Amino acid sequence: MTNVQSLEEVLGQVDVLRRDLTAEIVVQEEETSEIPDYGSGWDDYMNDAYSPGGLKYRSEVIKPRIAHPDTQRQEEARQKLQESYNSSDWYSVRYVAGRALGIRDNQPGGRLSSWVRNLEGQLSAEIVVQEGEGHTEKGIVGVKIGDNLGVPGCNYSGPSGFFESFDFPSSYESSNEYVIDKLRIAHPDTKIRERARKDLDRLTSELRKTYDNSSINFEERKAVGKALRYSDSKIWTDEHPIVATFSGLAAAGVVSGIGYMLYQYLSR
16 A cells, blocks of 8 residues: 655655755864953953952854765755656645745746646546436427427427427427436545645745745746735735835825815815
């Protein structure tokens, strides 16, 4: 039986790989020692020595830390992160792995929006027990089964009835009718729906973190904002908060000025 990893487990592995991108081989760890702090000279030292608190100490490096990049470990981490980005079953894992690799989506309505739409579609996933089937038959507009169309002793018996062999009066118009032979039977796929809900919750959470990061550029914020269904006005306002604030104040001032002038006119 295949052991399917949870989203939390896979994200934990991705976090380890992200840290391994800066892995080092430590040749020598740093060593420090506490030594007396003489301050600015002998007088400070003597004052401290006879003060209630006693001597002051400071930390001094005896041996410096020596390390160099672990290129093999870094490259292995980079390759595994790329695999996760390319083929993970979790969209949120793909996004986190891509961020770790420096991959950015600057195309509004692009990859990120597609991932969100796919997960939203899976929220209504179904298991189909029986597909619906049907066929089209010739019928008569405005005529119900059982109607008598003027032929003695003969009533209309439906699209497949013998009555169609007669010439109908010109007042009757023929049409096609769709007859259902089998009803479609399906029930919710709770497993896929729950998996999609977890993935979508984590993906949107990561997208919001990116969106709120002040260091990203406007193109990336717009792409992320579109994936989160944010409006163009919200994205622009969040990108230019100071300008938006002054614009709002200016608009409020114009409205207030017009209102004041109208009040003055009506008060005459």
